[in-house]
Amino acid sequence: MTEEELLHAETFRDRVSSVSAAGKRNWIYAFKPSGKFYRYRNIVSYIYLIVFFAMPFIRINGNPFFLINVIDSKFILFGKIFWPQDFFIFAVGMISFIVFIVLFTVIYGRLFCGWTCPQTVFLEFVFRKIEWWIEGSASRQKTLHDGPWTMEKIWKKGIKHTLFLIVSFLIAHTFLAYIIGVHEVTKIIGEPLSQHIALLAGLIVFTLLFYGVFAFVREIVCTTICPYGRLQGVMFDKDTMQISYDYKRGEERGKYKRNEPRTNGDCIDCKKCVVVCPTGIDIRDGVQMDCVGCTACIDACDEVMDKVGFPKGLIRYASENQITNGTPFQFNTKMKAYTVLLFVLLSAMTVMIITRKTVDTYISRVSGQLFQEMEGDKISNLFDAKIINKTNKDFAVELRIEDLQGEIKLVGAQEFMLKKEAINEFTFFLELPKTEIHNRSNKISIGVYHDGKKIQTLKTKFLGPFM
Numbered sequence: 076m077t078e079e080e081l082l083h084a085e086t087f088r089d090r091v092s093s094v095s096a097a098g099k100r101n102w103i104y105a106f107k108p109s110g111k112f113y114r115y116r117n118i119v120s121y122i123y124l125i126v127f128f129a130m131p132f133i134r135i136n137g138n139p140f141f142l143i144n145v146i147d148s149k150f151i152l153f154g155k156i157f158w159p160q161d162f163f164i165f166a167v168g169m170i171s172f173i174v175f176i177v178l179f180t181v182i183y184g185r186l187f188c189g190w191t192c193p194q195t196v197f198l199e200f201v202f203r204k205i206e207w208w209i210e211g212s213a214s215r216q217k218t219l220h221d222g223p224w225t226m227e228k229i230w231k232k233g234i235k236h237t238l239f240l241i242v243s244f245l246i247a248h249t250f251l252a253y254i255i256g257v258h259e260v261t262k263i264i265g266e267p268l269s270q271h272i273a274l275l276a277g278l279i280v281f282t283l284l285f286y287g288v289f290a291f292v293r294e295i296v297c298t299t300i301c302p303y304g305r306l307q308g309v310m311f312d313k314d315t316m317q318i319s320y321d322y323k324r325g326e327e328r329g330k331y332k333r334n335e336p337r338t339n340g341d342c343i344d345c346k347k348c349v350v351v352c353p354t355g356i357d358i359r360d361g362v363q364m365d366c367v368g369c370t371a372c373i374d375a376c377d378e379v380m381d382k383v384g385f386p387k388g389l390i391r392y393a394s395e396n397q398i399t400n401g402t403p404f405q406f407n408t409k410m411k412a413y414t415v416l417l418f419v420l421l422s423a424m425t426v427m428i429i430t431r432k433t434v435d436t437y438i439s440r441v442s443g444q445l446f447q448e449m450e451g452d453k454i455s456n457l458f459d460a461k462i463i464n465k466t467n468k469d470f471a472v473e474l475r476i477e478d479l480q481g482e483i484k485l486v487g488a489q490e491f492m493l494k495k496e497a498i499n500e501f502t503f504f505l506e507l508p509k510t511e512i513h514n515r516s517n518k519i520s521i522g523v524y525h526d527g528k529k530i531q532t533l534k535t536k537f538l539g540p541f542m
Contacts, residue, residue: 091298092355092365102220103294103355104213105203106347110374119190120200127193128245131252131260137467139256146255149496155428156465156496160435164427171420176303178413180310183392184317188304189369194288194296199353199369201242202289209235213350236290243285247278294354298365308364313395314407318368320348320359320390321398328359331383341385348372348390358390434472434493435463436523438535441502446538453506456537460501462523464493470525474503477520477532481507505537512539 095101133140135154142151150157150165157164179187189195209231210216219228251274252260263271288296297304311317320342329339342359349357351371356363358372376390396402438460447455462472472491474483485491486502493499505519516536523531 091295092363093295093298101355103353104217105353105355105371106213106350107207108351108371108374110378112370112374116190116370117200120196123191123196124200128249131249131257141253142256143253144255155431156467157431158435158463158465160463161431161465164424164431167420167424167427171417171424174413174417174420177310178410178417180307181312181315181410181413183368184311184315185304185307185366185368186316188297188301188367192297192367194301195353195367195369197246198289198293202239203353205238205242206235209238239290240282240286243289244278244282246285247281250281251278297367298354304364304367311362312407312409313399314405314410316392316394316404317362318358318366318370318373318390319362319393319395319398321388321393322359322361323398325359325389341380341389343379343383345379347375347379351375362395432531433465434523434525434530435465436472436531436533437461438521438533440536440538446540448540449506452509454509454512454537454539455504455506458503458505458535460491460503462491462493462499462501464495464497464499467495469493469495472530473524475522475524476505476507477522479507479511479519481505481511481519483521507537507539509539512537515539515541 093101093103130141131139138154138156139151140154142149144150148159150161176187206216210219219231222228248260263274268275292300325340325342327339328342328344329337331337331343331345346357348359349355349372351374352358352366353369353371354365354367356365358366373390373392377387380387380389394404397404438458441457441459444457447457449455460474464470470493472493474491476483482505484504484506486504488501491499491501505521507517507519511517515538517539519535519537521533521535522529523533
């Protein structure tokens with residue numbers, strides 16, 4: 076190695092790829108990749124973008140397919156409404172998602188980052204493609220950036236950043252649709268701006284945030300800001316499948332010379348794997364946290380190997396043990412443990428969703444009220460009921476005393492009519508014959524019925540006279 080290469084070999088891990096040795100921003104001009112993996116990533120990204128922008132418009136039984144309304148504490152998943160009372164399901168779901176990400180990372184490294192992370196999908200397959208379309212290849216972009224402010228530079232930069240702002244504005248509106256629903260967004264758009272100044276200000280802030288991230292911050296999100304990216308190092312082990320350079324086959328590097336016997340390794344030091352990298356690293360230096368697993372370097376290297384007649388796979392998905400010892404991939408103990416934990420969590424969440432009630436009822440005696448003696452040798456207690464209707468339909472329920480002779484008399488209403496997507500409050504008297512009362516405090520069961528079918532059973536206490 077040259078003196079410069081030796082120095083780089085010792086210092087490249089001392090800083091992130093987006094920062095130069097002098098501590099300044101190292102702007103990445105990534106060349107456009109091509110190859111098998113890039114075609115697959117294109118398909119995955121287009122599906123991702125279609126789903127992202129179309130999902131707010133999908134409705135099931137009149138409900139949005141997916142909604143996270145943190146303002147009203149209302150969440151909809153697969154068309155089913157979840158309320159704060161169902162938070163434990165979301166808690167288990169979030170833990171399951173985290174365990175899945177950890178398991179996926181332990182097995183495949185940062186494959187999620189390079190293929191399905193929103194930051195990567197929007198940057199590489201929306202904003203960078205706009206940049207390639209307007210400003211040309213990476214080398215032309217650099218020349219344009221470093222050159223003087225000519226009319227060509229002004230209009231190209233102007234068009235690019237205008238499109239960046241428009242796309243960012245669309246992304247901000249889509250996220251808003253995930254929060255309040257696409258119908259509400261459409262309604263707000265048709266109303267005077269003066270009625271929604273605060274909302275408009277929020278949209279502008281988020282538009283500028285997305286614009287700033289995708290136009291200027293870019294790969295720094297992946298290499299520095301993202302906490303998931305920073306946690307990768309503690310999840311990897313020697314069996315983790317990562318994008319790896321086969322140094323045993325590639326070293327020592329040397330330029331390719333046609334019709335001459337090859338005395339070096341298969342790496343011809345073309346640096347194509349470097350110029351296509353969106354985070355600006357050299358994968359030949361070894362596994363690095365800055366690598367997002369996007370496979371651009373694999374496509375670039377395979378293309379070169381094909382041209383010079385060498386076997387593909389000099390850069391490939393492989394674990395450290397595969398490269399160093401030639402051992403096949405092993406599903407180790409850590410992976411098995413995470414798999415079992417994920418299976419348990421998903422099973423628990425499935426049971427919770429299946430057994431989840433669409434009506435939740437809470438009954439309690441009115442505090443400070445004693446029993447009342449009624450005509451006909453009866454004792455009465457006053458109760459409050461809070462009944463949560465999680466569906467999007469109004470309907471009536473009936474409360475019945477279980478296993479005892481008694482009567483429920485509703486105060487101020489004819490029936491327990493539940494308004495849709497609301498907490499319904501009622502007050503009622505519960506009357507029992509004295510012959511049914513045997514203690515000062517008596518345990519009773521109340522059934523909640525809808526269309527003659529019991530949907531919930533509640534336990535409460537009925538206060539009687541001293542016996």
